[in-house]
Amino acid sequence: MLRNKQQYAQITAIGGYLPTTRRTNADLERLSDTSDEWIMKRTGIKERRILEDGLATSDMAVEAIKELCATYQKDITTIDALLVATSSPDMPMPSTANIICDKLDLTQVWAFDMNAACSGFLYALDMGAALVETGRYKNVVVVGADKISSYVDTTDRSTNILFGDGAGAVWLEPSKETGVLDALLLSDGKGIEYLNIKGGGSRYPYAMENWDSTHRYLQQDGKVVFKNAVTAMSQACQSLLDQNGLTVEDVNWLVAHQANKRIIDAVGKELGIEEEKALNNITYSGNTIAATIPLCIWEYKNQLKKGDLLLLTAFGAGFSWGASLLQWNI
Ligand code: ACO
Numbered sequence: 001m002l003r004n005k006q007q008y009a010q011i012t013a014i015g016g017y018l019p020t021t022r023r024t025n026a027d028l029e030r031l032s033d034t035s036d037e038w039i040m041k042r043t044g045i046k047e048r049r050i051l052e053d054g055l056a057t058s059d060m061a062v063e064a065i066k067e068l069c070a071t072y073q074k075d076i077t078t079i080d081a082l083l084v085a086t087s088s089p090d091m092p093m094p095s096t097a098n099i100i101c102d103k104l105d106l107t108q109v110w111a112f113d114m115n116a117a118c119s120g121f122l123y124a125l126d127m128g129a130a131l132v133e134t135g136r137y138k139n140v141v142v143v144g145a146d147k148i149s150s151y152v153d154t155t156d157r158s159t160n161i162l163f164g165d166g167a168g169a170v171w172l173e174p175s176k177e178t179g180v181l182d183a184l185l186l187s188d189g190k191g192i193e194y195l196n197i198k199g200g201g202s203r204y205p206y207a208m209e210n211w212d213s214t215h216r217y218l219q220q221d222g223k224v225v226f227k228n229a230v231t232a233m234s235q236a237c238q239s240l241l242d243q244n245g246l247t248v249e250d251v252n253w254l255v256a257h258q259a260n261k262r263i264i265d266a267v268g269k270e271l272g273i274e275e276e277k278a279l280n281n282i283t284y285s286g287n288t289i290a291a292t293i294p295l296c297i298w299e300y301k302n303q304l305k306k307g308d309l310l311l312l313t314a315f316g317a318g319f320s321w322g323a324s325l326l327q328w329n330i
Helices: 025-031 036-043 057-072 094-101 115-133 223-245 262-269 289-303
Strands: 009-018 020-025 047-049 081-085 110-114 139-148 164-174 180-187 251-258 307-318 321-326
Touching: 009 057, 009 180, 009 289, 020 025, 020 321, 025 036, 036 262, 057 094, 057 139, 057 164, 081 094, 081 115, 094 110, 094 139, 115 139, 115 164, 115 180, 115 289, 115 307, 115 321, 139 289, 164 289, 180 223, 180 262, 223 262, 223 307, 223 321, 251 262, 251 289, 289 307
Parallel strands: 081 110, 081 139, 251 307
Antiparallel strands: 009 164, 020 047, 139 164, 180 321, 307 321
């Protein structure tokens, strides 16, 4: 049985923003020893969007929220809570959510950031939904945004092929009928060494003595991350379906974190879900960390029908991972 709630949080609007500058596979061929053929075959990525120097994560989030408001005639001044999932905040403090509030002239908002890496949007969506379900907040905006290009070594072919910048946002409102149905979110620390950005925090502050320049950049063991991502996302999806008495037949769309086309395909195969049901926009945006899921839904929004069941799943640094079930209501 789907979790029986007195009040649901429903997504009533969605917005997105991708920077205009493209980093193509041809650009990467000039920066490192790689090829368009290798990248397409191993990742399914053709190009990524890169935010220009001088702009930050909050700038993309603001554009996504404005796009949402313009498309769905939402009044920005009615936002009463703002949650921002990001691993690339504008600065350590204040929160990127605060900076967004300033840019949107919001002065009375419950706002903060959360970092659960690539799973951040699902964590923030679950929390945003819980805020609405309590009845205390009525117009909650959940953003996934990352300018991860600030942490990618453009000459490192093991990471430069994957990542791009972007932001996606959803607006949550109360409903007596349906909306965000359930979520299963998990994390452990066993993956820390396989995927991280070490520098800039309190352990390795910038410019400390013996500063290791690799601390500045995102480091990963791609193979370990790949295997764990497939297993963890598939298991989380299956457990969430089981605990709600559902099967993959009930699911209209699978929206997996856009990390690598082969990971998305492997999760679909593991679950036994038809390829046409798995949304994917990775070819022209790459892995935008916390933004992949809202951006992917945003790009497919005209194909989704009211009442469709969406199964979302993500995996990221930590490791942190999980799945969410929601009924589409726009
Ligand atoms: N171009 C050309 N050749 C390359 C490149 C490249 N960019 N990268 C590696 N190679 C070579 C390797 O040197 C190796 O050569 P060898 O066989 O002669 O030794 C060969 O290609 C195979 O390398 P692998 O690392 O085994 O390639 P793999 O198929 O695993 O693909 C990749 C690498 C794309 C990084 C993949 O492992 C992956 O996508 N992993 C998941 C990473 C990920 O999703 N990270 C983000 C998670 S979410 C978050 O929280 C940030």
